[in-house]
Amino acid sequence: MSDGKIQCAEYDDVFILKCSGDVRLTFCSALNETIEKILKTHSFKNVLIDLTEVVSIDSTTLGLLAKLSILSQRKLGLLPTLVSTNPDVNRVLDSMGFNQVFNVVHTPGPCPECLDDLPEQEQSEAVVKERVLEAHQILMSLNESNRNEFRDLVSALQGVAL
Secondary structure (H helix, E strand, O other), X not given: OOOOEEEEEEEOOEEEEEEEXXXXXXXHHHHHHHHHHHHHHOOOOEEEEEEEEEEEEOHHHHHHHHHHHHHHHHHHOOOOEEEOOXXXXXXXXXXXXXXXXXXXXOOXXXXXXXXXXXXXXXXXXXXXXXXXXXXXXXXXXXXHHHHHHHHHHXXXXXXXXX
């Protein structure tokens, strides 16, 4: 178990996803399932990702957040809002090119009391590998710097050279 947490809620036609603490790939299956379920079964006026309480966040989680944005744009025609107030997290978001796939703002989001926790899930090595691979391929698609940063990892996960 990590000391991180991911919570979600539907509030006033907005899907809210809040990450707190040290957010790692232990949430990748639950996060991916939530993203796919929410976008298949609901139509929202906005998607809000709140990172204001994040201490650190790994690239797998960031890749899945980018997936949420890309699918939101494709299926709902909207650019999600991402909230971050931590300067270290902001630097990571900037370097990953998140300003291309999110409206990035630096003020807290609404309704913290309406959020429900996403559970950490037991997951097989194959499922973790699949989620990590998908997340990093999405990050690589955002910019050249990410392609260079994650090329070796993706190549190792695929078992072939890129």
